[in-house]
Amino acid sequence: MTAADLPRDAPDPDREWSFDELADAYAYPPEAETVPWLRANMVSSLDGAGQHDGRSQPLSSETDMRIFGILRALADVVVVGAETVRLEGYRPARAREVFAERRAAAGQGPAPVIAVVSASLNLDFSLPLFTEPLVPTLVLTGAASSPERRAEAERAGAEVVIAGDGPGVDPERAVAALAERGLRRLLTEGGPRLLGQFVAADVLDELCLTVSPTMTAGTAQRIAGGPSVEVPKRFAVASLLEQDGFLFTRYRRI
Ligand SMILES: NC(=O)c1ccc[n+]([C@@H]2O[C@H](COP(=O)([O-])OP(=O)(O)OC[C@H]3O[C@@H](n4cnc5c(N)ncnc54)[C@H](OP(=O)(O)O)[C@@H]3O)[C@@H](O)[C@H]2O)c1
Numbered sequence: 001m002t003a004a005d006l007p008r009d010a011p012d013p014d015r016e017w018s019f020d021e022l023a024d025a026y027a028y029p030p031e032a033e034t035v036p037w038l039r040a041n042m043v044s045s046l047d048g049a050g051q052h053d054g055r056s057q058p059l060s061s062e063t064d065m066r067i068f069g070i071l072r073a074l075a076d077v078v079v080v081g082a083e084t085v086r087l088e089g090y091r092p093a094r095a096r097e098v099f100a101e102r103r104a105a106a107g108q109g110p111a112p113v114i115a116v117v118s119a120s121l122n123l124d125f126s127l128p129l130f131t132e133p134l135v136p137t138l139v140l141t142g143a144a145s146s147p148e149r150r151a152e153a154e155r156a157g158a159e160v161v162i163a164g165d166g167p168g169v170d171p172e173r174a175v176a177a178l179a180e181r182g183l184r185r186l187l188t189e190g191g192p193r194l195l196g197q198f199v200a201a202d203v204l205d206e207l208c209l210t211v212s213p214t215m216t217a218g219t220a221q222r223i224a225g226g227p228s229v230e231v232p233k234r235f236a237v238a239s240l241l242e243q244d245g246f247l248f249t250r251y252r253r254i
Contacts, residue, residue, distance in 0.1 A: 017241075019098050022070045025239060026208070026250070028185045036179040038079075038186040038203055040195055041071045042223040043210040049220035050192050054087050059212040063243040068189075071208060073099040075112045075187035077138070077178055081194035082118035085129065090114065092133035109135050113183060115161070116140065117194055119168040121149030125156035133157075140174050142167045171201035196226030199233060206252050207235060213245035 017025070028037050043059045044050055052058040060068075072078060072093055080090065095110035103110060114129060115138040123130075123139075130137050130153065139153045142164030150160045161181075163173040178186060188195060188204075198204045209223070235251035242248070 019070065020102075022067065023074060023099070023102060025241075026067070026070055026074060028074060032185050034184070036175050036184045036186055037205050038175055038188065038198060039071070039075075039206040039208060040188045040190065040198070040204055041068060041208040041210075042190055042195065043212055044223050045212050045214045045216045045220075047215045047217065048222050049216040049218065050190070050223040051220050052216050056088070059214055059216075060210070061212070061244060061246050063248070064210045064212070064246060067208070067210070067248055069096070071187055072112055073103065074185060076108060076185040077113045077115050077183040077187070079115045079117060079140070079174070079178070079186060079188040079194075081191045082116055082120070082123060083193065084189065084191040085116050085123065090116075090127075090129050092129055092137065095134055108185075111135060112187070113138055115174075115178065115183075117169050117174065119145055119166075121145055121153065123153070125152050125158065130156040130158045138178075140169050140177070142169055171197045171203050175203050190223065192221040192223055192225040196224040199224050200226060200229050202233070204233075204253065206238070206250065209249045209251065211247040211249060 031037065042050060043056050043064060045059050050056065073096060078093060093111040093114055100110065111134045113135050114133065116123065117140045119142060121141060137158045139158045139160045140163050141150065141160060143162050144167045153160055161177050163177045164170040175186065188198060234254045236254050238250040238252045240247060240249050
């Protein structure tokens with residue numbers, strides 16, 4: 001669409017969007033009031049890398065981080081794999097003044113809960129993520145994980161949620177267990193091994209994918225890993241924004 005196609009009073013499409021405009025554009029669908037909605041937010045290079053030197057930051061941009069913040073601000077819970085927590089030095093989610101009113105109106109606490117998915121429970125429970133969050137961090141694990149490590153997580157202040165019969169978590173049970181706690185607006189920030197399981201279990205409703213105008217070559221993981229699905233899952237484009245060559249796409253499961 002060109003500027004000539006727009007109504008005279010339409011906002012300039014090239015303007016910088018406000019937090020409120022972005023939050024409206026990325027709002028969870030109304031069904032998330034009653035049933036869980038799992039959205040993923042990931043960044044990929046043009047040649048499909050989901051990381052560079054073990055981090056996603058080299059693929060990201062200021063606007064990408066802004067949208068990352070918006071997606072967190074809209075979520076009840078951020079679900080993340082233990083390896084991403086270990087490699088990216090995860091910290092507790094912050095309460096941000098600019099979103100305070102919106103979160104209160106949606107019946108949400110000041111910041112989303114972080115839910116770490118782990119079977120080994122090989123996590124540093126002395127980190128602020130576990131000891132200093134505004135709302136207790138959840139540790140999603142399986143019934144056969146180490147009771148000693150679970151007790152350590154609880155001593156640090158985390159809440160352990162069992163969502164699997166073996167040491168690991170069953171993706172469907174994880175979503176159901178979070179929904180049972182009233183956490184229905186779900187956001188996963190990966191990493192690829194965790195996201196691949198959500199895709200395979202058919203519980204991923206939406207993908208917010210930033211296409212970064214970079215190429216890395218090499219052998220970096222793609223944004224979703226693990227065994228491939230039998231038939232490719234189909235998604236439809238829900239929105240597309242651009243800034244500085246970065247594409248901010250949003251796809252919904254068909
Ligand atoms: N491009 C992006 O947007 C993006 C986003 C996030 C991360 N990343 C990058 O991805 C890399 C890390 O991702 P990753 O795929 O290696 O790891 P990951 O998915 O973050 O974490 C994998 C770990 O999560 C736990 N886990 C996964 N599935 C589980 C299940 N069903 N039950 C119990 N535990 C489970 C296991 O932890 P335990 O070993 O503790 O059992 C497993 O080792 C980093 O380099 C990070 O920078 C990129």
